[in-house]
Amino acid sequence: MILTPKILARVVLIGLLGVLLQLCFFSRVELFHVSPDVLPALVVCLGLLGGSMAGAVSGFAIGLFLDCLLVEALGISSLVLLGVGYLAGLFRERFEIHSSLVPALLCMGLTLLAELGFGAVQLLLGVDSPLSVLIVRDVLLKSVYAFFLGWPLYLLLRRVLRPALVEEPKVQRRRQPRVLGA
Amino acid sequence: MYRKQVRRRRAVLALLIVSSFVLLTLTYQGSNGFQRGVSTVFAPVQSVADRALKPARDLVDWFDETFDAKGENSRLKSRLITARKEAVAGQEALQENAQLRKLLELDRDPPLAYTNYVEVTGRVISRSPTVWRSSVTIDLGSDDGVRVYDPVISGDGVVGRISSVEPGSSQVMLLSDHASAVTGKVLPTGVQGVVKPEVGNPEDLILDFIDSTRRIHGGQAVVTAGWRAQGLPPSHFPPGLPLGEVTSASIVEQEANQKVDVRPYADLRNLDIVQVLTGGSR
Numbered sequence: 149m150i151l152t153p154k155i156l157a158r159v160v161l162i163g164l165l166g167v168l169l170q171l172c173f174f175s176r177v178e179l180f181h182v183s184p185d186v187l188p189a190l191v192v193c194l195g196l197l198g199g200s201m202a203g204a205v206s207g208f209a210i211g212l213f214l215d216c217l218l219v220e221a222l223g224i225s226s227l228v229l230l231g232v233g234y235l236a237g238l239f240r241e242r243f244e245i246h247s248s249l250v251p252a253l254l255c256m257g258l259t260l261l262a263e264l265g266f267g268a269v270q271l272l273l274g275v276d277s278p279l280s281v282l283i284v285r286d287v288l289l290k291s292v293y294a295f296f297l298g299w300p301l302y303l304l305l306r307r308v309l310r311p312a313l314v315e316e317p318k319v320q321r322r323r324q325p326r327v328l329g330a
Numbered sequence: 331m332y333r334k335q336v337r338r339r340r341a342v343l344a345l346l347i348v349s350s351f352v353l354l355t356l357t358y359q360g361s362n363g364f365q366r367g368v369s370t371v372f373a374p375v376q377s378v379a380d381r382a383l384k385p386a387r388d389l390v391d392w393f394d395e396t397f398d399a400k401g402e403n404s405r406l407k408s409r410l411i412t413a414r415k416e417a418v419a420g421q422e423a424l425q426e427n428a429q430l431r432k433l434l435e436l437d438r439d440p441p442l443a444y445t446n447y448v449e450v451t452g453r454v455i456s457r458s459p460t461v462w463r464s465s466v467t468i469d470l471g472s473d474d475g476v477r478v479y480d481p482v483i484s485g486d487g488v489v490g491r492i493s494s495v496e497p498g499s500s501q502v503m504l505l506s507d508h509a510s511a512v513t514g515k516v517l518p519t520g521v522q523g524v525v526k527p528e529v530g531n532p533e534d535l536i537l538d539f540i541d542s543t544r545r546i547h548g549g550q551a552v553v554t555a556g557w558r559a560q561g562l563p564p565s566h567f568p569p570g571l572p573l574g575e576v577t578s579a580s581i582v583e584q585e586a587n588q589k590v591d592v593r594p595y596a597d598l599r600n601l602d603i604v605q606v607l608t609g610g611s612r
Contacts, residue, residue, distance in 0.1 A: 168372075171456035171467070172379040177390040178599060180397070185459045201339055208346045212353070216368035217376070218458055218465065219494045219501045223353035230346050263460070270462040275508045275529060283530035286461045 149198035155312040166190045184293035188262035189255040195236030203233030228265040255298025260291040373499035380455040447607040464507035475608040487572035487595030506532040511562040513555040532598040546579040
């Protein structure tokens with residue numbers, strides 16, 4: 149990703165909007181008793197478009213902003229989301245995205261990882277109450293929602309950040325040779 | 331050139347990880363002025379976003395509620411039969427109560443009658459995205475007289491308590507948060523214990539440390555006990571606020587684990603308007 153002040157402003161705005169949308173909309177609606185979590189998917193998309201550095205930094209910043217607004221322990225969301233962003237960026241640097249399904253699948257897989265990571269950090273910090281098995285349903289459904297949210301989100305972010313993307317030229321499909329007159 | 335890039339990338343990653351741990355340490359040491367500043371600045375933005383997004387939220391909720399409506403209907407029918415019987419019995423008690431209240435000249439609801447609490451009504455403006463933290467942000471703050479540990483209720487019952495306060499907004503730790511604990515009392519038996527959550531299931535609370543010699547039955551109401559337990563976070567709940575209803579109370583469970591399951595009266599997943607009880611005895 150080529151970072152110019154204009155692109156940086158766009159990325160910051162995307163992060164702010166993402167966190168506000170999560171807190172004021174996605175966290176407050178439920179489908180099958182589970183609220184979607186769009187933030188890991190957002191960080192994954194930024195990582196896929198910008199690489200591991202952009203992914204890690206945006207994940208850290210989005211996590212920090214989230215914890216600030218919730219007045220919760222700072223650093224937990226940052227730690228989890230920076231890991232998710234870094235992994236997504238690393239995938240982009242090592243492999244080519246051949247199918248449009250790949251970003252959605254990555255959003256699903258890395259959201260699952262983020263939710264597990266968040267749970268692990270929270271357990272390490274200490275949970276006084278007993279745990280319900282419904283946490284498993286919550287984590288799995290959040291990952292499924294991330295699949296469906298990640299798909300349009302990736303396309304939208306690619307369009308918004310298009311001027312900054314270093315895209316490889318498309319491989320032209322070779323035409324089959326034709327015999328003149330045939 | 332490539333190696334240099336890789337080294338730089340790893341250095342940034344390490345720096346970010348270290349920063350996260352430093353932030354965590356700073357939070358637990360209690361220095362969070364930056365956090366409060368950001369929260370204060372963005373509280374009005376959250377409030378506007380909350381109102382703007384309400385129609386969209388209602389649309390999604392409509393779909394979700396349609397799925398639930400079928401099961402809810404049959405459950406409510408069976409509860410209606412029980413409620414009718416209780417209502418008939420309650421009529422008599424109400425008449426008697428009205429006479430007694432008249433005699434004592436009480437004009438407030440019973441749980442708040444003997445306290446000096448002032449109810450302040452506010453709106454939920456945002457909610458935590460993860461099941462591990464069960465908290466909401468409301469548009470009431472220290473400017474409205476809200477203080478940390480103030481009880482928060484909805485029209486149905488207790489919701490939680492204030493965990494942090496800024497000038498224009500506050501965080502409410504819900505009953506379903508892993509750090510929440512409220513002393514409760516089962517009616518009419520008077521069995522007392524501590525109401526704790528089961529993390530991940532906002533429809534189930536656990537009344538813990540109960541006296542196993544006295545029996546509790548499903549359907550019995552649980553209200554706040556009003557006392558403060560040692561080793562638990564401070565709370566200022568007046569006695570008698572409705573908490574929930576005992577759902578399952580097997581004798582084996584009561585004797586072995588000294589706990590019963592309680593369904594909260596308040597819908598902790600769909601909160602919109604809440605009241606903070608400010609200025610109570612501390």
